[in-house]
Amino acid sequence: MDEHDLWIRNHVYASFVGTGTAPTPRDAASELGLDEDDVAAAYRRLHDAHALVLEPGSSRIRMLNPFSAVETPHRVEARGASWFANCAWDALGIAAALHTDGSIRSECPDCGEPLELETRDGDLVRGSELLVHFVVPARRWWDDIAFT
Amino acid sequence: MVFLRSEEHLERWLGANGWEPGASMSATTLNELARRWWWTRLEQDWRPRTAAGSQEILDELGLTGQFWRLA
Numbered sequence: 001m002d003e004h005d006l007w008i009r010n011h012v013y014a015s016f017v018g019t020g021t022a023p024t025p026r027d028a029a030s031e032l033g034l035d036e037d038d039v040a041a042a043y044r045r046l047h048d049a050h051a052l053v054l055e056p057g058s059s060r061i062r063m064l065n066p067f068s069a070v071e072t073p074h075r076v077e078a079r080g081a082s083w084f085a086n087c088a089w090d091a092l093g094i095a096a097a098l099h100t101d102g103s104i105r106s107e108c109p110d111c112g113e114p115l116e117l118e119t120r121d122g123d124l125v126r127g128s129e130l131l132v133h134f135v136v137p138a139r140r141w142w143d144d145i146a147f148t
Numbered sequence: 149m150v151f152l153r154s155e156e157h158l159e160r161w162l163g164a165n166g167w168e169p170g171a172s173m174s175a176t177t178l179n180e181l182a183r184r185w186w187w188t189r190l191e192q193d194w195r196p197r198t199a200a201g202s203q204e205i206l207d208e209l210g211l212t213g214q215f216w217r218l219a
Contacts, residue, residue: 001196010192017190049196066186088151092179093186109150110157110164117151117175124179127151132178133158134149135170137215138206148149 001049008032008042009051013064017098020083022061022069053145063145066090066097073109078102087148088132095119151175171215181209 001009011032015023023031025040032039040059047054053063061069067083067090068074074085076094078101085091088106095102096119104117104127117127141148152158155172162169173181184205188194199218206216 006195010194013190051196066182066189087149088175089149089178089182089185091151092175092182093189096183097186097189099187106151108153108157110152110161113153115151115153119179122183124176128174128176130175131152131154131158131172132149132175133152133170133172134215135162135167137170138218
């Protein structure tokens with residue numbers, strides 16, 4: 001991953017945090033003054049390096065971990081804005097990445113009951129009674145990151 | 149990975165999907181893991197963490213054993 005790809009990656013993250021929408025290669029190319037094909041190639045390299053996740057067979061962004069570009073059961077509010085997270089871990093990761101407090105609305109996958117968590121000054125001040133479960137062992141997380 | 153209400157809900161959810169149990173932790177532990185894992189993600193000088201660096205974070209939180217080995 002070279003400096004050029006990191007520059008594109010940083011732009012994509014900043015754009016997503018600011019707007020809640022992941023830029024397409026065309027969007028990012030226009031914003032950065034680059035060629036669309038070059039940006040699409042950079043997206044692919046960043047995907048291969050696990051620096052973002054594309055939809056299968058596409059240059060459309062699905063994940064900017066810990067953020068999700070698609071709707072999920074995990075919604076996070078922080079800094080007066082909201083985003084979807086990919087999973088429980090990422091839901092707690094959004095406020096951490098933003099260095100701020102956050103509120104999470106999720107649901108129990110067994111019963112569908114709404115679950116609420118809140119972090120303040122880095123501590124989990126609501127939802128500490130909840131359990132978290134990892135089905136997939138660490139060495140296989142990237143085999144199918146969407147399932148993980 | 150998901151949040152669940154309790155062990156009872158976890159067992160029912162795993163059974164309904166036919167999945168073997170993996171690993172559980174408290175939401176409090178996951179919050180600490182998330183803070184350490186994601187803290188630098190939006191910084192302009194972010195660089196990919198090495199596998200050894202990621203493993204070290206897991207180890208520091210007591211997430212050891214075969215399930216938590218990244219490679």
